[in-house]
Amino acid sequence: MTFATLGLIEPLLRALETLGYQTPTPVQAQAIPAVLAGRDLMAAAQTGTGKTAGFALPLLQLLTMEGPKVAANSARALILCPTRELAEQVHASVAEYAQNLPLTTYAVYGGVSINPQMMKLRKGVDILVATPGRLIDLFRQNALKLNQLQTLVLDEADRMLDLGFSEELANIYRMLPKKRQTLLFSATFSDEIRQLAGQMLNDPLSIEVSPRNVAASTVKQWVVPVDKKRKPELFVHLMRKGRWKQVLVFAKTRNGVDALVDKLQGLGINADGIHGDKPQATRQRALDRFKSSDVQILVATDVAARGLDIEDLPLVVNFDLPIVAEDYIHRIGRTGRAGNTGEAISLVCADEVNMLSAIEMLTRQTLTRKMEPDFEPEHRVPDTDASGQVVKKPKKPKKPKTSGGGGGKRNLGKWVDSGEVAPSEPSIKPVRKVPVFNTGPRKKK
Numbered sequence: 001m002t003f004a005t006l007g008l009i010e011p012l013l014r015a016l017e018t019l020g021y022q023t024p025t026p027v028q029a030q031a032i033p034a035v036l037a038g039r040d041l042m043a044a045a046q047t048g049t050g051k052t053a054g055f056a057l058p059l060l061q062l063l064t065m066e067g068p069k070v071a072a073n074s075a076r077a078l079i080l081c082p083t084r085e086l087a088e089q090v091h092a093s094v095a096e097y098a099q100n101l102p103l104t105t106y107a108v109y110g111g112v113s114i115n116p117q118m119m120k121l122r123k124g125v126d127i128l129v130a131t132p133g134r135l136i137d138l139f140r141q142n143a144l145k146l147n148q149l150q151t152l153v154l155d156e157a158d159r160m161l162d163l164g165f166s167e168e169l170a171n172i173y174r175m176l177p178k179k180r181q182t183l184l185f186s187a188t189f190s191d192e193i194r195q196l197a198g199q200m201l202n203d204p205l206s207i208e209v210s211p212r213n214v215a216a217s218t219v220k221q222w223v224v225p226v227d228k229k230r231k232p233e234l235f236v237h238l239m240r241k242g243r244w245k246q247v248l249v250f251a252k253t254r255n256g257v258d259a260l261v262d263k264l265q266g267l268g269i270n271a272d273g274i275h276g277d278k279p280q281a282t283r284q285r286a287l288d289r290f291k292s293s294d295v296q297i298l299v300a301t302d303v304a305a306r307g308l309d310i311e312d313l314p315l316v317v318n319f320d321l322p323i324v325a326e327d328y329i330h331r332i333g334r335t336g337r338a339g340n341t342g343e344a345i346s347l348v349c350a351d352e353v354n355m356l357s358a359i360e361m362l363t364r365q366t367l368t369r370k371m372e373p374d375f376e377p378e379h380r381v382p383d384t385d386a387s388g389q390v391v392k393k394p395k396k397p398k399k400p401k402t403s404g405g406g407g408g409k410r411n412l413g414k415w416v417d418s419g420e421v422a423p424s425e426p427s428i429k430p431v432r433k434v435p436v437f438n439t440g441p442r443k444k445k
């Protein structure tokens with residue numbers, strides 16, 4: 001199969017040739033003809049499968065072939081993305097695909113001044129990529145009208161709900177013309193997303209390129225058990241041992257990102273960090289420097305790293321496991337993209353056993369554990385498997401006390417003592433946020 005047989009017009013085929021795309025990926029093969037035929041779409045695809053081109057190519061074709069010229073302060077197609085970085089990235093891809101077409105494209109997001117965006121929208125743009133909050137601001141300030149909108153794309157819709165954008169989505173929904181084409185893309189599919197789709201989509205075609213919630217098979221994954229306090233030391237040890245050149249590292253919190261970056265920089269390692277507290281320009285600069293290999297280690301929180309496409313990224317390290325199991329799939333999906341192979345290593349301490357169990361259950365696999373000599377944890381990480389069981393080993397009988405005072409330091413084998421893993425529980429449910437469409441306050445990012 002070729003892009004030509006999918007019915008794409010010549011200017012798009014030329015752009016794809018320039019970009020070196022030869023064969024449509026499975027999601028593209030299914031999405032392109034359906035979108036060209038005017039269908040609404042609900043598509044689940046693994047990360048890195050080419051879903052951006054899957055919606056952007058037919059969208060560009062429809063805008064070129066059909067519909068009136070864009071009016072002032074209007075957009076003919078709107079692509080909603082969860083984060084600024086993803087909006088920039090999607091916009092860059094759309095602009096590349098549109099290089100031979102007479103269409104205008106633009107991206108708007110928060111964290112930067114709104115005025116240049118308002119100026120830019122005056123003449124109207126054919127395709128607007130936006131994060132939900134800034135889109136609503138622009139709409140309320142009359143900088144943008146949506147009555148000319150032909151197509152709405154919800155990209156990474158699950159993540160938009162996870163980030164607490166349900167209220168914004170409901171508001172945007174009310175601003176849209178009734179007659180439109182709507183395409184919903186999501187790397188993972190939850191029942192809440194299906195509910196959102198029920199409200200937003202009209203007789204959608206469902207595309208499920210890979211089974212639900214399966215991590216990219218091109219990524220080799222394993223776990224290194226370690227005590228929490230020794231994680232930084234283990235990271236540096238593995239980095240030197242494996243001669244890591246370019247690594248994207250995920251930490252749970254903003255403070256965690258800063259602490260690890262400080263530690264690495266203190267050792268003379270070329271590291272930088274991105275998280276939601278940093279200004280957009282600083283984040284973008286760190287990312288650009290990482291992409292161009294000027295920075296070797298990029299440490300990030302989930303929000304900042306969402307959807308990043310880094311060419312040939314060989315390795316992702318989970319310095320901390322994610323609290324939401326689905327984020328594991330997104331994280332490791334940063335590597336092994338577009339047919340390349342990649343590795344994902346998770347440093348896991350006893351406290352994280354429930355998260356590990358949830359990830360294994362969600363991805364239906366038991367992650368291989370590799371003990372690193374000299375880093376064997378004092379607080380053992382209990383055994384887990386894809387069934388969600390956390391296996392408690394029988395406690396060794398206590399040694400009889402030799403002195404009356406009981407003063408010596410006792411190792412409690414922390415793996416069972418916290419009460420967070422109840423041994424009688426048949427299974428541990430994945431740790432998941434349950435977003436509710438149309439209600440609830442937005443979580444602070």
Ligand code: AMP
Pocket residue numbers: 020021022023024025028047048049050051052053309337338
């Ligand atoms: P996406 O899943 O849209 O983020 O795409 C992941 C990566 O695959 C991007 O770097 C795209 O440029 C690339 N890509 C998308 N479609 C194709 C294709 N048909 N052939 C080769 N590379 C592609």
